[in-house]
Amino acid sequence: MNNHYQLLIIGGGPAGLAAATVATSHGISCALLDEQPAPGGQIYRSIESAPEQRAKKLGSEYQHGQDLVAEFRKCDADYFPRTQVWSLNAQLEVGILHDDKSKIISADQILVASGAMERPVPFPGWTLPGVMQAGAGQILFKSAGVIPSDGVVLAGSGPLLLLLAWQYINCGVDIKAILDVTPFSNYLLSLPKLPRALLAHHYLTKGLVYQKDLTLAGVSTKFGVSNIKAEGDDLLQSVRYRHFGREHTIETDLLLTHFGVIPHIWLTQAAGCEHQWDSSQQCWRPQHDQWGNTSIEGIIVAGDGAGINGARSAEHAGRLAGLQALFALGILTPAERDKQSVNVRKWMQDERHIRPFLESYFAIPQTILATDDNDTIVCRCEEITAGQIREAVKNGHHSSNDVKFMTRCGMGPCQGRQCANAVAHIVADAGGQAVSLTSHYRGRPPVTPLTLEQLATLSKEDA
């Protein structure tokens, strides 16, 4: 590993892989750092090693990753899997952990392609063993062929819930129920966005096919569900929910939930890039221009880490970011960059036709985002409840950071990744202000916990 690269790419998902492939075709020195042992990101996790049967069951969207990864493998980028990035700053220096050793490397241009994570949404009992995120279930399936053995309840809202259910019935998993919390009002509110979504009708068709297959498989989907509770003494035993005014209970030892995905912004936050609240996507994302340039010169973002637009769009955004990096490095003229980007940008826009509709249709209601159940744990690490957060707001602490200082909410090992979004919503709700005004937790390096032993290996002189 060199101490300096012309382009450093953080993240081996579709955006990072596509950017590396484009950028290295012009002979620059480029490294791609990724935490996983193989390229593909979470969306195409284990795409190279997944047996054919498994890939088939996961569907065509998953298999699309094979070409993308194969192209990346042919390119000249220095690829460093199993590498954790724990720091990024405005001087374009990156702190990494590789083989249990820390190192600082620098670059002329840095592309942060950090991808998305599940939106963590606190509800009663969500910390019980047996409650997991739907993405976790899908990762288990993709990476290890691991599927539920004794039935599963799926709950929440969003396309991933439907896709995972479909993937599960492909291998005979017993889905006890799908509890869809999408409010009926969303169906109407999203209607004006439908005409544009029809331009990307293949996504809509796919959704309808999944739904039809699930119905044919006899899976019971409850629409308009509310008040989901995971119950059990110290392990999940049952799921309780309200449906058309009546309370129901399903016994299960596994509940997978999904409430959409949000950008993973811990690195751009720590670097000091400007972020904004995206009210349609209900999350913070780094501000960026049409090339992915952030407010810090030399730091570019692409893919879901820049704002949620899906895997195919991420791939195109990665290509655009690659071209932008080549321009910034003086290798492409503005005219060459623009010319090479025309088709890519068009394809990217085509992919995005579906997004406003999806964002509106699957918008999570405020009553779920800002739980009013005061006993519900919001910060999973420090075990801080919604009640404690509301109390802090009542005592005059009207920003997420103030609440963090007061309560230790967000100060555990996950560093706020699991509670930042929920705290913002609760602070806004309790204080009667807009979420955009609550401010996001300030990120500080190291953005992932490091042991002193790992940090002590830090030496810039190491070649």
Place this chain on the structure above:
Amino acid sequence: MFKQLTNNQIETVEVILNGQKVQVPQGTTVAAMALTQGLRFTRTTPVSNSKRAPFCMMGVCYDCLMSIDGKANQRACATYVQNGMKIETQQGVGSALGDGSGE
């Protein structure tokens, strides 16, 4: 709770989970192994001693911390099984010095 689809092409490794020898397909994460072995929880919390298990499986929630080869606070979902690996359910913060077997 979970099972692994059979895949005869993959070699297995032997790990020791809470003192029990377990055969696991190579390329499996410790978290996936623990879940398929029927381990209902993989740690207890330092704050209230509550039971926790893997939650996100992608390295962001830090709920799957386990003691691996004597080292506490290892993310089970981001650690891959290796022959002879010793994996234990973590109690609270875990021992900073491990049980000495990591040395």
